[in-house]
Amino acid sequence: MPLIKSISGIRGTIGGKPGETLSPLDVVKFTAAFGTWLLAENSGNNNIVLGRDGRISGEMVERLVISALNAVGINVINTGLSTTPTVEMAVLFHKAAGGIILTASHNPKEWNALKLLNADGEFITAEDGAKVLAIADADAYNFVGVDKLGIATTDDTTLQKHIDAILAHPLVNISAIKKCKYKIVVDAINSSGAIAVPQLLKALGVKEVVVLNEEINGRFAHNPEPLPQHLTGLTNEVNKLQAHLGIAVDPDVDRLCFVCEDGSFFGEEYTLVAVADYVLQHRKGNTVSNMSSTKALKDVTLQHGGEYYPSAVGEVNVVTKMKQVDAVIGGEGNGGIIVPDLHYGRDALIGIALFLTHLALSGKSARQLRSTYPNYFISKNKIELQNGLDAKKVFGKIETKYKNHPINKEDGLKIEFDNDWVHLRPSNTEPIIRIYAESNFETTADNIARRIMQDIKEYM
Numbered sequence: 001m002p003l004i005k006s007i008s009g010i011r012g013t014i015g016g017k018p019g020e021t022l023s024p025l026d027v028v029k030f031t032a033a034f035g036t037w038l039l040a041e042n043s044g045n046n047n048i049v050l051g052r053d054g055r056i057s058g059e060m061v062e063r064l065v066i067s068a069l070n071a072v073g074i075n076v077i078n079t080g081l082s083t084t085p086t087v088e089m090a091v092l093f094h095k096a097a098g099g100i101i102l103t104a105s106h107n108p109k110e111w112n113a114l115k116l117l118n119a120d121g122e123f124i125t126a127e128d129g130a131k132v133l134a135i136a137d138a139d140a141y142n143f144v145g146v147d148k149l150g151i152a153t154t155d156d157t158t159l160q161k162h163i164d165a166i167l168a169h170p171l172v173n174i175s176a177i178k179k180c181k182y183k184i185v186v187d188a189i190n191s192s193g194a195i196a197v198p199q200l201l202k203a204l205g206v207k208e209v210v211v212l213n214e215e216i217n218g219r220f221a222h223n224p225e226p227l228p229q230h231l232t233g234l235t236n237e238v239n240k241l242q243a244h245l246g247i248a249v250d251p252d253v254d255r256l257c258f259v260c261e262d263g264s265f266f267g268e269e270y271t272l273v274a275v276a277d278y279v280l281q282h283r284k285g286n287t288v289s290n291m292s293s294t295k296a297l298k299d300v301t302l303q304h305g306g307e308y309y310p311s312a313v314g315e316v317n318v319v320t321k322m323k324q325v326d327a328v329i330g331g332e333g334n335g336g337i338i339v340p341d342l343h344y345g346r347d348a349l350i351g352i353a354l355f356l357t358h359l360a361l362s363g364k365s366a367r368q369l370r371s372t373y374p375n376y377f378i379s380k381n382k383i384e385l386q387n388g389l390d391a392k393k394v395f396g397k398i399e400t401k402y403k404n405h406p407i408n409k410e411d412g413l414k415i416e417f418d419n420d421w422v423h424l425r426p427s428n429t430e431p432i433i434r435i436y437a438e439s440n441f442e443t444t445a446d447n448i449a450r451r452i453m454q455d456i457k458e459y460m
Contacts (some may be wrong), residue, residue: 003137005133006428007126007314009180011104011113014057022112027061030066032143033136034100034116037128039073039086040121042097046150047075047115049090051158052102054191056218057112061102069100070150071143079158081216083192083253084115085347089165090345092122100125103252106225107429109218122344135319154368161366163200164350165444169342171282172353176360178205183243185210185259187234189224190217191251193348198351204356212237218251226257227252227380228265235263245366246264249348255335256348256354260366269294269439273373275337275351276329278358280304285328288321290314291414292423292436293333297376312411314428319344333378379445382432383456391433394459398424401455417450422448424456 003012003019003026010030012022019026028262048069052058058081061388066076077094079087084101091099098118104111116124118134124132135141157383184206188194194214201209212233213221223230226248238246238259246259258266266274273296276287280301287301291310291384298308306328311321315336322330322340331337336346339354362369395413408414410426422437437448 004429004431005129006107007123007129007316008428009113009115009123011107011111011429013110014112015110022061024060027064027114028068029136029139030114030132031065031100032072032141034114035069035072035074035133036135036140037132038098038144039142039229040460045095045097045119046073047077047094047096047100049077049079049087049094049096049158050102051079051084051090051099054081054194054218055082055103055112055178055251056109058102058218061112065100065102066152070139070152071149072141073144073148074150076150076152078152078154080156081192081195082159083162083196083349085254085343085345085349086162086196087170088117088121088345089162089343090155091117091119093158094155094163101252105252105429106250106255107225109220115331119343122319125316125320159196159199160330163203164341165410166200166350166353167203169350169353169359170338171279172204173361174205177356180244180360180426181208182206182245182356183210183241184213185234185243185246186458187212187226187231187246187248188214188250189222189226190215190220191224191248191253192216193249193251193253196253196349197247197249197352200352206355206356208243210237210241210243214426220251226255226268231257231259231265233444234287235259235265239263243249247352254346254347256337256351258366259336260370262367264367264370266366269376269378270296270370270373271335271351271355272329272331272333273289273297273300274356274358275370276300277304277373278354279329279339280306283328286325288318288325288327288330290318290332292409292425292434294378294390295421295439296376299374311324313425315346317411365379369402376438376440377442377445378436378438379442379449381435381449381453382427383435383453383460385426385431385433386460389460394456395424397459398452398455417448420444420448422452
């Protein structure tokens with residue numbers, strides 16, 4: 001599998017030839033390049049925070065990364081098993097020059113990745129990423145002598161500090177959550193969520209917490225992307241235990257979705273919609289989501305008197321747009337929640353706390369709360385990219401075919417059909433083209449997606 005270098009980091013499968021996978025040589029190469037760039041950008045600050053999810057390859061990659069960073073003169077503050085949002089916040093706690101998270105997020109167990117953070121605990125920009133890649137391509141690392149080697153220390157307090165910050169958030173109501181005496185089932189997908197989510201729930205006063213797939217071994221019990229077709233075990237357990245709610249996260253705990261008390265799905269697209277609805281009740285302002293997300297967020301935002309703004313896909317793009325429009329809440333339709341007054345990063349933990357507060361104060365069940373929002377349907381599909389295929393040429397032919405419809409080319413190709421839309425774009429995280437379509441009717445969304453997928457296959 002080829003290495004994928006994007007705004008989502010350096011990502012690839014473990015095992016295989018250097019330059020074609022995330023081999024040990026590639027881990028060292030890109031880590032050293034990032035460290036070299038970071039030192040040039042942050043004069044006098046040579047500290048980096050490191051954390052990883054529960055992947056099988058995590059410890060091996062962690063050792064390589066620590067050694068490579070020490071070799072360029074960087075001190076590593078290692079948080080060990082952690083979550084992406086926790087590492088993002090830990091960069092701020094330690095006032096570090098940046099951070100690295102070892103996780104391939106929702107990708108299967110054979111994948112891993114280096115997610116690169118700046119001094120603000122945010123993903124580095126595409127421009128900065130290009131500089132890191134240029135250093136790697138030129139082998140222009142700056143390794144230091146023995147007297148200047150960096151050191152590695154550990155910090156096992158960052159998750160609790162992260163949770164403490166969530167508990168102190170003014171819109172999190174612990175007493176309201178406690179009063180509801182919720183029984184919650186969590187699918188931790190054999191990764192860091194097995195530690196982080198139960199610890200948060202107990203801090204919020206939830207006494208009955210059942211954890212599925214809680215052994216942290218990286219051998220994911222099912223496909224780790226938190227989609228309905230992968231979460232049958234969670235829905236079955238919610239029904240069996242008559243729980244109030246099911247919670248699913250991805251391996252690095254930055255994506256979040258819910259299962260209602262009757263086993264139905266709240267919908268990952270509606271995680272952001274529900275949290276935004278709650279936040280907008282208390283803080284008037286604007287919202288942002290990427291253009292592959294449901295238009296229900298726009299509906300809710302307008303109802304509260306705010307303005308909605310779309311962004312290109314990718315957390316760094318959403319964050320950039322949120323800062324531009326001073327958004328009070330934002331995120332992505334894949335269950336990613338960004339609460340800017342906590343930190344500018346997708347964070348399933350603050351998402352859980354705000355959702356449970358909203359649910360408790362509403363006096364509704366999860367299913368009843370879901371029924372208060374517009375009912376749109378998104379059909380999510382993908383086509384594998386063949387090696388050497390130029391997706392831009394394919395998109396150009398599709399653009400020509402649908403030239404009489406409104407088209408947005410900011411991120412791939414988004415085509416509007418009256419009240420419906422389809423968005424096709426190369427993935428930042430996998431060698432695929434994603435095809436998302438939304439409509440008021442499920443069959444219509446599916447039909448639009450199938451039509452575009454047939455177009456793509458013909459032009460490929």
